[in-house]
Amino acid sequence: VAAALKGLRNRLLARPTVALCARWPAQRALRTMRRVNGIQLSAAELRVIARVLKRRVPCRLLVFGCGNDAAFWLRVNARGRTEFIEDDAAWAQECMRRNPGMVVHLVSYDSQRSQWRALLHGPAEDLAMTLPESIAATRWDAILVDAPAGWSDATPGRMKSIFTACRLAAAGADVFVHDCDREVERAFCDRFFTPRQRVTEVGRLRHYRTD
Numbered sequence: 001v002a003a004a005l006k007g008l009r010n011r012l013l014a015r016p017t018v019a020l021c022a023r024w025p026a027q028r029a030l031r032t033m034r035r036v037n038g039i040q041l042s043a044a045e046l047r048v049i050a051r052v053l054k055r056r057v058p059c060r061l062l063v064f065g066c067g068n069d070a071a072f073w074l075r076v077n078a079r080g081r082t083e084f085i086e087d088d089a090a091w092a093q094e095c096m097r098r099n100p101g102m103v104v105h106l107v108s109y110d111s112q113r114s115q116w117r118a119l120l121h122g123p124a125e126d127l128a129m130t131l132p133e134s135i136a137a138t139r140w141d142a143i144l145v146d147a148p149a150g151w152s153d154a155t156p157g158r159m160k161s162i163f164t165a166c167r168l169a170a171a172g173a174d175v176f177v178h179d180c181d182r183e184v185e186r187a188f189c190d191r192f193f194t195p196r197q198r199v200t201e202v203g204r205l206r207h208y209r210t211d
């Protein structure tokens, strides 16, 4: 009964908390919003991104990875262009079902995290990925990299998504990379962004602003 009540409460609060936080991304409200929506980014990390985005909207926002935070980014940038890159077809379908009108591009990374050292020291061209023309032809104002999976050597790893974020970012864009407590994310951020471009690091999130 307790679990059912909690589920019901979360469902009731999910959308109103997204709407509230998209207007006022305050830490306490974000804590509730992430809990009831099952979001993985911490409240402090969400706050950094949301505050930066709110100064930019409407903007061109590209998100690597569909997650339970999708509804929030769509709402923050409601009058802008928000698109998602996803490598799990079934999960992409589910996210689009939950968020009608959401634009998700299905991609294949064709990499394994185990290759990260060779890719780090190899030519940048080896990190190129096939993207829809509408994505590749756009210079994005803000990019969030929280995919693909990179928690084991058997997962694709974020080598290509971090490289691609660097290439697709407009001049003066804000680029956020999550899971920078991990060696691979840190190494690829350090290769494709300069220390001068780093604005802040909060929790496991790095924020860069391009030149």
Ligand SMILES: C[S@@+](CC[C@H](N)C(=O)[O-])C[C@H]1O[C@@H](n2cnc3c(N)ncnc32)[C@H](O)[C@@H]1O
Residues within 6 Å of the ligand: 038, 039, 040, 041, 064, 065, 066, 067, 068, 069, 086, 087, 088, 091, 146, 147, 148, 149
């Ligand atoms: C790390 S998650 C994104 C988390 C999101 N930014 C958040 O804070 O909640 C990114 C990847 O995990 C996978 N993923 C996330 N949630 C999932 C779910 N409930 N079921 C299946 N795959 C999921 C997707 O493939 C996605 O590209």
